[in-house]
Amino acid sequence: MVDVAKAAGVSLATVSAAVNGSAPVSAALKGRIxxxxxxxxxxxxxxxxxxxxxxxxxxxxxxxxxxxxFFTTTIHAIQELAHRHGYGVMLCCSDEDADKERMHLRLxxxxxxxxxxxxxxxxxxxxxxxxxxxxxxxxxIDRLVDGLETDAVVIDNVAATRDAVRHLAAAGHRRIGLITxxxxxxxxxxxxxxxxxxxxxxxxxxxxxxxxxxxxxxxxGYKAAAKLLSLADRPTAIFACNNLSGIGLMRxxxxxGLRCPDDIAVACFDxxxxxxxxxxxxxxxxxxxxxxGVQAMLLLLERLKDATARALPPRVVRLxxxxxxxxxxxxxxx
Amino acid sequence: MVDVAKAAGVSLATVSAAVNGSAPVSAALKGRIxxxxxxxxxxxxxxxxxxxxxxxxxxxxxxxxxxxxFFTTTIHAIQELAHRHGYGVMLCCSDEDADKERMHLRLxxxxxxxxxxxxxxxxxxxxxxxxxxxxxxxxxIDRLVDGLETDAVVIDNVAATRDAVRHLAAAGHRRIGLITxxxxxxxxxxxxxxxxxxxxxxxxxxxxxxxxxxxxxxxxGYKAAAKLLSLADRPTAIFACNNLSGIGLMRxxxxxGLRCPDDIAVACFDxxxxxxxxxxxxxxxxxxxxxxGVQAMLLLLERLKDATARALPPRVVRLxxxxxxxxxxxxxxx
DNA sequence: TGACGTCGTCGAAACGTTTCGATACGAATT
DNA sequence: AATTCGTATCGAAACGTTTCGACGACGTCA
Numbered sequence: 001m002v003d004v005a006k007a008a009g010v011s012l013a014t015v016s017a018a019v020n021g022s023a024p025v026s027a028a029l030k031g032r033i034x035x036x037x038x039x040x041x042x043x044x045x046x047x048x049x050x051x052x053x054x055x056x057x058x059x060x061x062x063x064x065x066x067x068x069x070f071f072t073t074t075i076h077a078i079q080e081l082a083h084r085h086g087y088g089v090m091l092c093c094s095d096e097d098a099d100k101e102r103m104h105l106r107l108x109x110x111x112x113x114x115x116x117x118x119x120x121x122x123x124x125x126x127x128x129x130x131x132x133x134x135x136x137x138x139x140x141i142d143r144l145v146d147g148l149e150t151d152a153v154v155i156d157n158v159a160a161t162r163d164a165v166r167h168l169a170a171a172g173h174r175r176i177g178l179i180t181x182x183x184x185x186x187x188x189x190x191x192x193x194x195x196x197x198x199x200x201x202x203x204x205x206x207x208x209x210x211x212x213x214x215x216x217x218x219x220x221g222y223k224a225a226a227k228l229l230s231l232a233d234r235p236t237a238i239f240a241c242n243n244l245s246g247i248g249l250m251r252x253x254x255x256x257g258l259r260c261p262d263d264i265a266v267a268c269f270d271x272x273x274x275x276x277x278x279x280x281x282x283x284x285x286x287x288x289x290x291x292x293g294v295q296a297m298l299l300l301l302e303r304l305k306d307a308t309a310r311a312l313p314p315r316v317v318r319l320x321x322x323x324x325x326x327x328x329x330x331x332x333x334x
Numbered sequence: 335m336v337d338v339a340k341a342a343g344v345s346l347a348t349v350s351a352a353v354n355g356s357a358p359v360s361a362a363l364k365g366r367i368x369x370x371x372x373x374x375x376x377x378x379x380x381x382x383x384x385x386x387x388x389x390x391x392x393x394x395x396x397x398x399x400x401x402x403x404f405f406t407t408t409i410h411a412i413q414e415l416a417h418r419h420g421y422g423v424m425l426c427c428s429d430e431d432a433d434k435e436r437m438h439l440r441l442x443x444x445x446x447x448x449x450x451x452x453x454x455x456x457x458x459x460x461x462x463x464x465x466x467x468x469x470x471x472x473x474x475i476d477r478l479v480d481g482l483e484t485d486a487v488v489i490d491n492v493a494a495t496r497d498a499v500r501h502l503a504a505a506g507h508r509r510i511g512l513i514t515x516x517x518x519x520x521x522x523x524x525x526x527x528x529x530x531x532x533x534x535x536x537x538x539x540x541x542x543x544x545x546x547x548x549x550x551x552x553x554x555g556y557k558a559a560a561k562l563l564s565l566a567d568r569p570t571a572i573f574a575c576n577n578l579s580g581i582g583l584m585r586x587x588x589x590x591g592l593r594c595p596d597d598i599a600v601a602c603f604d605x606x607x608x609x610x611x612x613x614x615x616x617x618x619x620x621x622x623x624x625x626x627g628v629q630a631m632l633l634l635l636e637r638l639k640d641a642t643a644r645a646l647p648p649r650v651v652r653l654x655x656x657x658x659x660x661x662x663x664x665x666x667x668x
Numbered sequence: 669t670g671a672c673g674t675c676g677t678c679g680a681a682a683c684g685t686t687t688c689g690a691t692a693c694g695a696a697t698t
Numbered sequence: 699a700a701t702t703c704g705t706a707t708c709g710a711a712a713c714g715t716t717t718c719g720a721c722g723a724c725g726t727c728a
Contacts, residue, residue: 001684011708016686023687026706046444047384048684051713056381058424058445066410069403076400079427083438088445090392091425093413104417110380111392111422218607250611273552277584278612335714345678350716357717360676382714385683 001042008036019044050112058088059300060108062101062118064142066093069272070243070289071119074141077293078117085301087114096182096215098122105130115300120145122184137303137310139296144186144316151303153295153317157187160285160321161194161239162201164267167283167323168237169202171330173265176204177228177235178211179221179245191241191269210235214245221248229256229264236264237329243270246282266328276326283329286322295319335376342370353378384446392422393634394442396435396452398476400427403606404577404623405453408475411627412451419635421448430516430549432456439464449634454479456518471637471644475630478520478650485637487629487651491521494619494655495528495573496535498601501617501657502571503536505664507599510538511562511569512545513555513579525575525603544569548579555582563590563598570598571663577604580616600662610660617663620656629653 005015010029017023018033025033036042050056059082063071075091082089090113092104098121105126108116119142120127131138131150140152168176178195181188192211199206209231212224221240225248228235240246246268253260260266260280271286295317302309339349344363351357352367359367370376384390393416397405409425416423424447426438432455439460442450453476454461465472465484474486502510512529515522526545533540543565546558555574559582562569574580580602587594594600594614605620629651636643 012685013687013708013710014706017707020686024706029706043444045385045446045684047381047390047446048713049686050381051379051385051684051715052686054713066413067403067406069401072401072406075425076427079400079425083426083441088424088441089426090422091409091413092417092423093410107417107422110377112379112381247607247611254611272608273581274606274608274612277581277588278608278614278616280612282612346715347678347680347717348676351677354716358676363676379714382683383716385685385714386716388683 001044003040004033004036004042007040008032054112055114056088056112057086058090058111058113059115059117060090060092060105060111060113062092062094062104062108062116062120064094064096064119064121066091068243068270070270070287071142073289074293074296077290078297081294081297081301087304094121096121096217098124102126109136115139115304117141117296117300119143123148134310137300139300141292141296142187146186149314151296151299151315153292153299153319154186155287155292155319155321157190157321158194158197160269160287160323161191161241162198163194163323164269164283164285165195165198165239166201167325168239168265168267168329169198169204171237171265173235173237174204175207175210175233175235175237177238179224179228179238179240179249180211180213181241181245182215183213188241195239214241214248218244218248218251221245222252223248225249225252226256229253229258234264238264238266240266240268243268243272243284246270246284250282261328261331265331267323271324275324280328281326283326284324286324288319288321291319335378337374338367338370338376341374342366388446389448390422390446391420392424392445392447393449393451394424394426394439394445394447396426396428396438396442396450396454398428398430398453398455400425402577402604404604404621405476407623408627408630411624412631415628415631415635421638428455430455430551432458436460443470449473449638451475451630451634453477457482468644471634473630473633475626476521480520483648485630485633485649487626487633487653488520489621489626489653489655491524491655492528492531494603494621494657495525495575496532497528497657498603498617498619499529499532499573500535501659502573502599502601502663503532503538505571505599507569507571508538509541509544509567509569509571511572513548513558513562513572513574513583514545515547515575515579516549517547522575529573548575548582552578552582552585555579556586557582559583559586560590563587563592568598572598572600574600574602577602577606577618580604580618584616595662595665599665601657605658609658614662615660617660618658620658622653622655625653 001015005012015033018025018030079089094101101121102124116138123145131148138150144152144154180192183189212228214220214224221244240249258264267283269285271284275282275284335349339346349367352359352364399405413423428435435455436458450472457479465482472484478486478488514526517523546562548554548558574583592598601617603619605618609616609618
């Protein structure tokens with residue numbers, strides 16, 4: 001920039017003003033300056049600017065599993081919107097590990113990101129400090145964390161799960177199994193609650209033996225499912241609380257020599273492209289993944305753009321998920 | 335840091351030396367300084383450091399489709415390794431659009447990332463300038479770009495496709511269709527070449543009508559597949575050059591009232607978890623996605639770590655893909 | 669005992685911006 | 699003609715580090 005100033009025969013301050021439009025500059029000088037910029041091949045140094053302004057035009061995005069299609073489309077939406085507003089996205093993945101998450105949050109904070117969007121793997125001092133510090137806006141996605149008062153966008157897990165299990169009950173199933181996720185996560189708890197509600201609604205007694213627990217991951221899902229399937233009086237329908245355990249469930253069914261939906265009905269959380277093309281076509285709870293990303297980024301942008309919005313009380317947006325009934329949950333007519 | 339210096343009663347330079355170990359500091363002072371750091375709650379400002387040192391400890395990662403499981407596991411591997419070496423990852427997604435890619439490359443360059451890993455959607459002046467500038471190391475993944483002399487890690491697409499098509503031919507198919515990707519991409523060209531080679535090897539005449547073209551995307555794949563299936567003398571087997579067109583292909587088969595593998599055999603590029611659990615279980619060419627990420631990051635780290643490696647001639651690593659034969663490509667015995 | 673390294677510490681410059689207050693100048697107002 | 703005002707420009711300080719050269723103290727060797 002100093003070279004540009006020299007080449008154009010003006011002061012540093014004027015060049016800065018011309019580049020950023022932060023102060024009036026006469027047309028003549030503007031012309032000279034832009035010519036000089038091209039001549040010198042000047043590119044503004046974002047680091048220096050960040051140091052001075054205290055903002056990096058970068059947001060930190062922290063997800064639990066970048067390999068999961070659910071997060072993937074959400075990330076995509078966030079990125080798209082962020083870039084359109086001139087923000088870069090620094091991506092971190094906790095692999096559902098709270099310690100990794102802490103490390104990455106520190107990394108992001110060190111890099112002075114302007115804001116955070118995080119799908120937390122669990123409450124940590126770092127996350128709490130971030131939120132309570134109030135210096136950097138934080139938007140939670142997918143998972144709420146207890147006692148953390150900040151913006152968030154999640155779905156109505158209770159209702160979504162209730163709908164799905166209700167659907168199974170309506171099809172005549174009385175022994176409905178559940179493969180639940182980690183109960184330390186709000187999603188895990190809420191989906192469990194939805195299951196209980198649906199059972200109660202249908203007048204089915206809750207039976208602890210019918211709920212298997214899988215931390216996230218297809219292999220865990222497999223084990224939990226295998227256990228349910230080996231029960232003497234095994235369930236006639238199973239709901240899996242996320243897509244990975246859904247995969248595990250399907251594998252377990254296959255390995256047990258059972259057929260879906262003939263021998264056992266299946267539904268699971270999280271829709272994906274393939275669910276609709278291979279067999280059995282899977283009944284799923286489709287989350288509005290795109291909308292989650294967009295909403296989260298919009299909330300963040302509001303806080304980022306004008307200082308007054310910084311002080312707004314936390315807003316939590318709850319979106320609705322949609323039950324997509326396909327073959328896996330309905331026994332074929334014979 | 336100035337506060338720390340004041341609190342510890344030492345100079346700024348000494349604090350810096352103590353923090354970074356860049357110069358000897360007596361044990362006594364070290365103690366005082368660290369105590370002061372805790373007292374003051376000092377956190378090093380990465381931006382200021384970057385400005386001074388000219389490095390950001392951040393790499394730019396540019397992929398074509400973040401929604402695609404292929405890229406997703408590669409990204410994951412890159413991230414993991416990057417973080418372990420203290421690098422942050424700035425993720426951009428071009429959506430297979432060269433213009434978007436240009437924009438994002440500029441964004442990354444402005445942010446002064448220390449290195450790039452890019453799956454390019456096509457040659458652009460920005461990418462070329464980056465590579466030829468030689469200031470920032472670039473490693474290409476998945477796709478080579480013509481005339482760009484830089485590190486790269488790709489797979490042997492010719493061999494992989496040849497193997498897959500050979501497998502179809504060996505099963506007795508003589509009319510083997512191809513759904514090819516964009517020929518502007520090295521992957522598209524190479525896979526096409528593999529197809530030709532396999533045909534020739536099997537003594538099958540090449541028939542232009544049997545190759546459909548799909549830019550990436552499931553819908554394109556669907557259209558291309560539908561066209562092939564509506565041929566009077568339609569192919570008895572089809573190979574799809576990527577996972578998305580594979581999905582489209584399966585949908586098209588279903589909509590045409592055909593069954594796979596009974597009526598038509600299918601194989602496609604890119605393996606994914608689900609391929610092995612739903613029916614028909616898909617025959618795929620499994621890329622070593624994890625290894626691609628690891629290799630790419632290793633190449634980049636070498637260039638990043640020591641200055642002498644900067645001058646090394648470009649290295650391109652070619653990994654092997656693996657054909658996973660499952661149900662979709664073999665007609666069941668009757 | 670004097671010259672000479674070595675070790676530990678420090679002051680100050682530098683990285684490339686932004687921004688504040690000062691200044692210059694012509695036009696508008698009295 | 700003197701005052702005021704707005705506009706355009708500039709000089710210089712500041713952001714928070716790193717790093718280079720200088721410097722004093724101390725031990726070692728001739």
